Amino acid sequence: MEKMPYQPSLDTAVLPAAIDRPEPSAPDWRRDLPALRGAMVTLREMRIADAPALFAALTTEQVSRFISPPPSSVEGFERFIAWSQRQRAAGQYVCFAVVPHGSDVAIGLYQIRSLEPAFGTSEWGFALAEEFWGSGVFMDGAKLAATFAFEVLGVRRLEARAAVRNGRGIGALRKLGAVQEGLLRRSLLRHGEWLDQSLWTLLADEWHGGRDLWIAASVVH
Numbered sequence: 001m002e003k004m005p006y007q008p009s010l011d012t013a014v015l016p017a018a019i020d021r022p023e024p025s026a027p028d029w030r031r032d033l034p035a036l037r038g039a040m041v042t043l044r045e046m047r048i049a050d051a052p053a054l055f056a057a058l059t060t061e062q063v064s065r066f067i068s069p070p071p072s073s074v075e076g077f078e079r080f081i082a083w084s085q086r087q088r089a090a091g092q093y094v095c096f097a098v099v100p101h102g103s104d105v106a107i108g109l110y111q112i113r114s115l116e117p118a119f120g121t122s123e124w125g126f127a128l129a130e131e132f133w134g135s136g137v138f139m140d141g142a143k144l145a146a147t148f149a150f151e152v153l154g155v156r157r158l159e160a161r162a163a164v165r166n167g168r169g170i171g172a173l174r175k176l177g178a179v180q181e182g183l184l185r186r187s188l189l190r191h192g193e194w195l196d197q198s199l200w201t202l203l204a205d206e207w208h209g210g211r212d213l214w215i216a217a218s219v220v221h
């Protein structure tokens with residue numbers, strides 16, 4: 001997600017943050033994000049304790065080169081995680097940590113942000129620690145996250161913005177079957193330079209990539 005919805009400068013909450021409690025009739029995911037188990041990884045709610053691992057995984061030059069700047073400190077990640085839990089409870093946004101089987105260390109994330117009421121059109125984004133690139137983890141987690149978006153959140157149209165120079169990110173989107181729709185000229189400011197991005201979409205009625213995997217996968221809670 002190249003426009004990260006979390007803006008540290010606008011976050012005035014005091015840690016530890018009180019999590020907004022959704023009303024009793026709210027969907028389960030607003031109260032408690034389920035853990036989704038794939039072949040290689042589990043996607044689960046981020047925890048404050050994930051902050052050091054996510055800081056180490058996502059702030060390297062290689063990982064952050066084409067995405068909006070991640071928080072610049074462990075404390076910044078703690079604030080981001082607390083903010084994401086409040087946004088989830090408010091029904092605006094969900095963010096899954098990526099945890100390889102046999103470990104409890106978060107190595108990346110998939111985030112989904114509602115661009116209109118009730119997630120109809122949403123934007124997603126993802127990043128993984130570089131040592132997991134090319135390992136198959138991306139597709140495993142992406143199928144879980146996209147299927148959760150379509151089947152549980154009710155997303156109809158899932159958008160991704162990728163810097164045109166981000167060959168790897170675009171390659172990953174292509175593999176998922178995303179369709180390029182347009183060019184967003186000079187839409188991402190990175191290291192003082194305005195970069196062009198392309199818009200890539202998956203539609204609910206075209207999404208078959210994760211269905212088998214979703215049926216086979218267990219929702220852990």
Ligand SMILES: CC(C)(COP(=O)(O)OP(=O)(O)OC[C@H]1O[C@@H](n2cnc3c(N)ncnc32)[C@H](O)[C@@H]1OP(=O)(O)O)[C@@H](O)C(=O)NCCC(=O)NCCS
Nearest residue numbers: 063066126127128132133134135138162167168169171172
């Ligand atoms: C985006 C990201 C999560 C994808 O994970 P990944 O493990 O690298 O993805 P994969 O290796 O499964 O898929 C990438 C594909 O792009 C291909 N690719 C790599 N470099 C490429 C390039 N310069 N041009 C075109 N395709 C390229 C790879 O060969 C691979 O395809 P293949 O499996 O058919 O060989 C990861 O690269 C990442 O965290 N990047 C930094 C964060 C980021 O840019 N996020 C925004 C993405 S829009």
